[in-house]
Amino acid sequence: MNFFITILEQGLIYGILALGVYITYKILDFPDLTVDGSFPLGAAVTAALITRGMDPYLTLPIAFLAGVLAGICTGLIHVKGKVRDLLSGIIMMTALWSINLYIAGTSNVPLFSQETIFKNDRIEGLIPKALSPYTTLILIFLLTIVCKVILDLYLKTKSGFLLRAVGDNAVLVTSLAKDQGNVKILGLAIANGLVSLAGCVFAQEERVFEISSGTGAIVIGLASVIIGTSLFRKVTLLKATSAVLIGSVIYKACVAIALRSFEPQAMKLITAVLFLIILLISMERKKKVKADA
Amino acid sequence: MLELKGISKYYNPGTINEMCLFKGFDLTIEKGEFLSVVGSNGSGKTSMLNIICGSIPAESGQILMGGRDITKEKEFKRNAKIGRVYQNPAMGTCPSMTILENMSLADNKGKLYGLGRGTNKARIDFYREQLSWLGLGLEDKLDVKVGALSGGQRQAMALLMSTMTPIEFLILDEHTAALDPKTADLIMELTDRIVREKKLTTIMVTHNLRYAVEYGDRLIMMHEGTVILDKKGEEKQAVSVEEVLTLFNEISIECGN
Numbered sequence: 392m393n394f395f396i397t398i399l400e401q402g403l404i405y406g407i408l409a410l411g412v413y414i415t416y417k418i419l420d421f422p423d424l425t426v427d428g429s430f431p432l433g434a435a436v437t438a439a440l441i442t443r444g445m446d447p448y449l450t451l452p453i454a455f456l457a458g459v460l461a462g463i464c465t466g467l468i469h470v471k472g473k474v475r476d477l478l479s480g481i482i483m484m485t486a487l488w489s490i491n492l493y494i495a496g497t498s499n500v501p502l503f504s505q506e507t508i509f510k511n512d513r514i515e516g517l518i519p520k521a522l523s524p525y526t527t528l529i530l531i532f533l534l535t536i537v538c539k540v541i542l543d544l545y546l547k548t549k550s551g552f553l554l555r556a557v558g559d560n561a562v563l564v565t566s567l568a569k570d571q572g573n574v575k576i577l578g579l580a581i582a583n584g585l586v587s588l589a590g591c592v593f594a595q596e597e598r599v600f601e602i603s604s605g606t607g608a609i610v611i612g613l614a615s616v617i618i619g620t621s622l623f624r625k626v627t628l629l630k631a632t633s634a635v636l637i638g639s640v641i642y643k644a645c646v647a648i649a650l651r652s653f654e655p656q657a658m659k660l661i662t663a664v665l666f667l668i669i670l671l672i673s674m675e676r677k678k679k680v681k682a683d684a
Numbered sequence: 685m686l687e688l689k690g691i692s693k694y695y696n697p698g699t700i701n702e703m704c705l706f707k708g709f710d711l712t713i714e715k716g717e718f719l720s721v722v723g724s725n726g727s728g729k730t731s732m733l734n735i736i737c738g739s740i741p742a743e744s745g746q747i748l749m750g751g752r753d754i755t756k757e758k759e760f761k762r763n764a765k766i767g768r769v770y771q772n773p774a775m776g777t778c779p780s781m782t783i784l785e786n787m788s789l790a791d792n793k794g795k796l797y798g799l800g801r802g803t804n805k806a807r808i809d810f811y812r813e814q815l816s817w818l819g820l821g822l823e824d825k826l827d828v829k830v831g832a833l834s835g836g837q838r839q840a841m842a843l844l845m846s847t848m849t850p851i852e853f854l855i856l857d858e859h860t861a862a863l864d865p866k867t868a869d870l871i872m873e874l875t876d877r878i879v880r881e882k883k884l885t886t887i888m889v890t891h892n893l894r895y896a897v898e899y900g901d902r903l904i905m906m907h908e909g910t911v912i913l914d915k916k917g918e919e920k921q922a923v924s925v926e927e928v929l930t931l932f933n934e935i936s937i938e939c940g941n
Contacts, residue, residue: 549797552781552789559778566776566846567793568764 398647400528402640403535404593405611409619409639410542410632411458411585412612417620417631418546419558419578421469424480424609428487429461429583431605433590435495438502438600447508450591451534458587459580461487466576491602498602507595527596534592538585539632545581554578586612607662614666615639621673642669686713686736686853686885691745693731693909705731706909709745713902717916718879718886720896722928723906724936729889732906733857736887738762750852764794767846767884769839771858776842779831783822783841786830787811790845814844818874836867840874847878854879856888860895868892872899893932897925907935 408430415423433454440450461483469479492498508514509527518526545551557564557574564571586608594600619638623629642665649661691709696702705728713719723729734740736747738759747755754762769776777786788803791811808826815823818840822833830838839859847854856875860868876899879886890896896903903920905913905928913931915923 545799547802548799549788549792549802550799552785552792552802553797555781555785556778556789559780560775562770562775563778563789565760566763566768567789568760569797570758570760 394647396525396528398644399640400531400596401647402643403528403531403636404589404596405615405643406535406589406636406639407538407592408586408589408608409612409615409635410538411582411589412609413616413620413632413635414542414554414578414582414585416613416616417558418555419575419582421476421558421575421579422480423465423579423582424477425461425465425483425487425579425583426480426586426609426612427605427607428484428491429458429586429605430590430593430608431491431600431602432457432461432487432494433587433592434594434600434604435491435590435602436587437591437594438495438500441502441505441507441595442500447506447511447595450595451508451588454591455584455588458584458590461587462580462583463576465583466572466579469579470572470576487605488602491605495600495602500600502594502598502600507598508592509595531592531596535636538588539636542581542585543630543632550577607659610662610666611639611642614642614662614669617673618642618669685715685748685750686887687711687746687748688732688736689746689748691735691747692743693728693735693740694743697743704909706735706742706745709909711904711911713885713887715750715885716883717902718884718900719888719902719904720900721887721889721904721906722891722893722896722932724932726908727906728909729906730857733768733855733887733889737766737768737855765851766853766855767851768855768857769842769846769859771861773835773838773842773862776845777830777838780829782827782829783815783833784808784811784826786841786845787814787848790848793849814848815841818844819870834867836863836871839863839867839871843871843874843878847882847884852885854884854886856886856890858889858891861891875899893925893928897923897928903928905931905935 408426412426415421436454436457437450440453441447465479465483468474468482469476474482509530514526514530515523518529522529546555553564553569553574554577557571557578561571564574590605593604615638616635617638618641619634619636620631622638623634645665646658646661649665650658653661688709688711691706693706694702694704721729731740735742738757746753749765778789781789784803788807791807811826812823820837820840822837822841830841833841843859859875860871863871872895878884886900888900901920902916903913903923904911912935
């Protein structure tokens, strides 16, 4: 039972990250590697604030804003500096490694004795005793759903329409007398805000900040997005954002199951191989769709 | 009114491949004029449109729009008053968004793209009416993604979208070239109706000499960055396709085509 709860918890936390990657990869068509830096950025900010005694719930919006800033930097490098998308992300990802160390102080900050969003007096009073073992899962679930719903609502606004248009056909955005560069920066800001928020929740769930926690975060995000969107392509009633969340849980489950029969060292190898398999399967499906048409 | 004054444009400046396209190019288009532009490949038609819209910079010269100097203005800012339809029907619409979403996007041009609802429900009937005016049955497909439409349908939508909000200039960049002859005729008729109805100052670049002769109230032919034929008013009405074709062949032979 614990095994499944952990999968769900981790899957949903990474689901928030996957929502961010969905914005850059699927909507903006921008391979954003900033994610590997903005995920631990959220965690670093959280660790720094919680150890200084800040209310853990306030770390959520602050971590989001920190991610927004990182996204804006990547956007500025790409749009104003005219640096290629992939390189802009790599530059920010590299810079963030040091920035995260500065923020957190060291490469590893334990949060065992501090209050977190999952463990404090207020939440214990709020959740009935019978459900208390599931407090973490319930909170993560609620938080993920809130993120998803807000993102869904945003994508239906005028600003959201423009964001979807810029990845689809940037020329049209210029035709609408809007600066496409600014729209891209906005998209990167929101995306990295979500990724950083995921990092914040992750640090509080694991009760530790680890500088290397972001390594491979983009792979997890991409895998979740690709699993979700290609698995539920035909299910029109399911929104892409929901599909991405389910994709994230499925991916975490796959990794967890694989890890049961391998040593922990194999984790990144399993991650990479699984991602490759998912890519190959989704490409195979695309080919089939084309052949059918 | 749109004025190009002393425009110079070089490609690959400072290299061995330097090519001078325009040298002191002048052109004035009166308010409400419908100008057709013909010319061989490389004559500078599309470059002229790109310079007007700000997609490429000119090395020197001035662009005045309604008397206002817009030479230094960025492309997206100029587009507030300009609608442009491209040769490629994919350029004027968003394929992964629905017809309704595309119409809503275009309808909001010139206003703030904020956090208000993307589609204004009160406008849906208006969109339906506009789409039915195209006569392509699109009004019943509001929730269909534009990517699923044919090239002709997408181009018709692009035309509608680019002229939906109050603009002053319409730039048509070979907008019928990628369509089959029947669809091209339809798009051309729609274009003429929209231009007349909204009294838009229009520049249409086309390779179809018949369209250039039949439509519009002024015709120019360009060759190597200069205007070699300029007919307007009654003179334009009297021009025949054969006459334009003869001149066109002459300059083509000169180029060795």
